Amino acid sequence: MMRFSGAGRTAAALAAATLLASACSATGETGTRAGGPSPADPPAATQATGDATKAPSAALAPFYTQKIAWAPCKDGFQCGKLEVPLDYANPSGDRIKISVIRLPATGKQRIGSILLNPGGPGGSGVEYARAAKTVLTPNIVSRFDTVGFDPRGVGESAPVHCLSGPQLDKFIGLDGTPDDSAEVKALAKGAKEFAEGCEAKSAKLLPHVGTADAARDMDVLRAALGDQGMTYLGKSYGTYLGAVYADLFPNKVRALVLDGAIDPALAPVPTVNAAQARGFEVAFRSFLADCFNQTSCPFSPRTTDAALAQLSTLLKTADQHPLRNNTGDNRKIDESWTTLGIVTALYDKRSWPVLRTALGQAFRGDGTTLLRLADILVDRHQDGRYSNQTEANMAVNCLDHPYPRDTAAYENAARAAQQESPHFGAYVMWGSLPCEYWPVKPAGTDKPLKAAGSPPILVVGTQRDPATPYEWAKALASQLSSGVLLSYDGDGHTAYRTGSSCVDAAVDRYLLTLTTPTSGTLCPKVT
Template sequence: MMRFSGAGRTATALLATVLLATACSAKGESKEPADGSSPADPPAATAPAQPATQAPAAALAPFYTQKIKWTPCQNNFQCGKLDVPLDYANPGGDRIQIALIRLPATGGRRIGSIILNPGGPGGSGIEYARAATAVLTPTILARFDTVGFDPRGVGKSAPVRCLTGPQLDAFIGLDGTPDDPAEVSALAKGAKQFAEGCEARSAKLLPHVGTADAARDMDVLRAALGDQGITYLGKSYGTYLGAVYADLFPKKIRALVLDGALDPALAPVPTVNAAQAQGFEVAFRSFLADCFVQKNCPFPGRDTNAALARLTDFLRTTDQRPLRNNTGDGRVIDESWATLGILAPLYDKRSWPVLRVALAQGFRGDGTTLLKLADILVDRKPDGTYSNQTEANMAVNCLDHPYPHKIATYEEAAKAAQQQSPHFGAYVMWGSLPCDYWPVKPTGTDKPLRALGAPPILVVGTQRDPATPYQWAKSLASELSSGVLLSYDGDGHTAYRTGSTCVDQAVDQYLISLTPPASGTLCPKVT
């Protein structure tokens, strides 16, 4: 888990199509997903919170029997609200509302609703669903109502808030690769201030934003939509939410697609963070292999080791001498902002042309395009405000998992990760530090999820996924009692609707007919 969420809208083909112009003109920015790939997820926590204590069914009946009032909200979409208890152990207490959006099925043979989650935690399912025509194939849009929701604590659903825009600028800009005790102390101070800000502004919400509660909300949503069994597409952290749902409600599943899987059995520090950092290293090497055959590659020759050394030198230099910022907002483009700008396009190979331009400019001392890429990843708007995805990401992760509570543990883990992943290892590892100071005790453990009694669950893994390593898809498919693995020989984060007809057809067939591909099916690389 990093100090950014990147879950809302990020380095998809959007960057390749829109930001290429930005790279040349240093103007403009867009945030809407432009294709069906998952909005980029940060390295995120991996194991669910323990199932929240739930009141008897009779006490929850008013929630399960509610009718959603849908109202038109632009371009054939309909918006609504879902009432859920703040605390499922006390359904008679405070309530919160979950924000919803729906695009009715376009065809005549409607099957039901398909619920989407783009990842995070912290990603807005509402904004993701607004890109439904790119997220789902026409075949699925014809047969299902597309339903998006902001999970509790996210976006428009009782959002967690911690810091102001300028405070988030400072937090994200902290030196994420501390080199001496003074820098470690500064990073720890910033992490503590982040946690204290969350307590000051969101204390009542913090104990109730875990993944188990979000999964329970999803079952209330299923019932309110009138579906006997849930049909769900979750990407990245959305696979984690889907797996938790399956473990809690195995008999309420119609079809689950979990694309870009997390392994719930792994501890975030050091295991998950180390693996994700390595995933970004692999992705950068794949980027280099492609870069070497492009005319505008900023790395001369075809020497991978020399190019990696150039990246090392570049990041080391930005740590000491910030890059130019031509946006006029006064921010210092240091190593942390430059690293974020490099990571963003690694989520989707269609964004690699933007990364070539951004690095070429960066090598000349101009970090403007790298900063714009970083802004998209952390969902910073041109006016300096942020969505709450970074805050929600931290709040959910810190509640879902036990984290170390000794600075020395993070230091040791960061050094080890840096040996394995010299460009991203320390940065990723230190990103979990706010959980050291979190004001609410974690409620989860890291363990496999079985979902005993569930029908087939389709797990999709991309072999060179930078954020959710392919091994995790293999692990989740084997841990689930009915898991089916679909593999893709590809680059980038998640597979469905990113260019593979093989993946799209297999997923569509499963969603419609409930017939999954043979477990272990491998879809070939798209050239």
């Protein structure tokens, strides 16, 4: 699985989980491993050429002076295309088009545009912006044009393609916790086939889908929107994209909110993957603490040790004897799909009720609800089609970071992670294996980002965030020369618009007035 996706996928998972919970209630039932989506591949800073703080070169001027031809695209939104160079080192060469959407400010006191990124990498900013009235408060929707874009390689913006739907089913279902050399070889074979598929279908794109290129596209978009400074909300991987933008264009920053932050100084294998696995273990324990107080909790006896043992038994059983699949698509709900379904619901505590239902069914041998949850996170549709989220996620991650090129390194790291995080450690660690075989050399290094000269940047961290651990938010805020940390005593991935009026008020005040909270402010737990 790759690392897990960002807040945009979480929002979708939450909505779908609600529907799943309703369906289960109606029937009387009482949210990068090979394949999975991945939380932000905590990306190291991609190397950029030239000095981005200077005025655009003559060769880039046509891109910076372009006007987007907006056209209505339902529900008051406008859609258009932004033209950018495929290779910023050769702006007179091939061009690609970036898909853009905006919802004009609903009020009369418009400030400018706010650009959104939901995470991933691989999450669609176009889809995320369509949920503007959910992901932003009414005050922000009133004062800003809400703008989303699919980063290059994603969705409708020169998308990376690697595998067919059935091939992705097989890839995601690979045994991500191999127990012997034969299973390691099978996993490595699948990882290599994924990388080869990307090269076969997207070779021209692969060297140019890194985060630094996407950040440069953002600045072209800023100019095309007519904004002197960038106002931005990035979640999960979107925090890394925002930090790279600030590092490249510190004098173009107006206000950046980086929610569910990534520490760009950490190596993905083993450090980032190990931290993420620990995060999911912590999140599952938080889920258990809540579950024990619910009548529908499927664990018995209701003690943490007994419940964790029951989870271990479920995963081991699914590894040897797949759970029942009532969807009719004939996929085997093995340990990988089971783990992925559990992880989906851990992104947001509002998905915990459906996780209780899904686990209760799984303990009786039925993995259908867990499979449906997993499909949400990898963006698989009922007809077997996938978005290109999984492929884009891997393509960006493998280009942004130096990864080990030796299977033994992953095997050793997975063994260590499993000792520390017995339910998620190996699964998360093996998820980056396709990068061992990636056909393009990494363009980045893992290093701190300072954004020297930038105005204040607000970093938001949730103390029990499963996908981007709280310590990453503290690290990013300290690395940025003008970083300000806002903390939330909460569960789930990201904080803004997840239920804390304290977080929402602080973020809105910053976006509207450029007034930051005192660094280190802690918003209380919502009960």
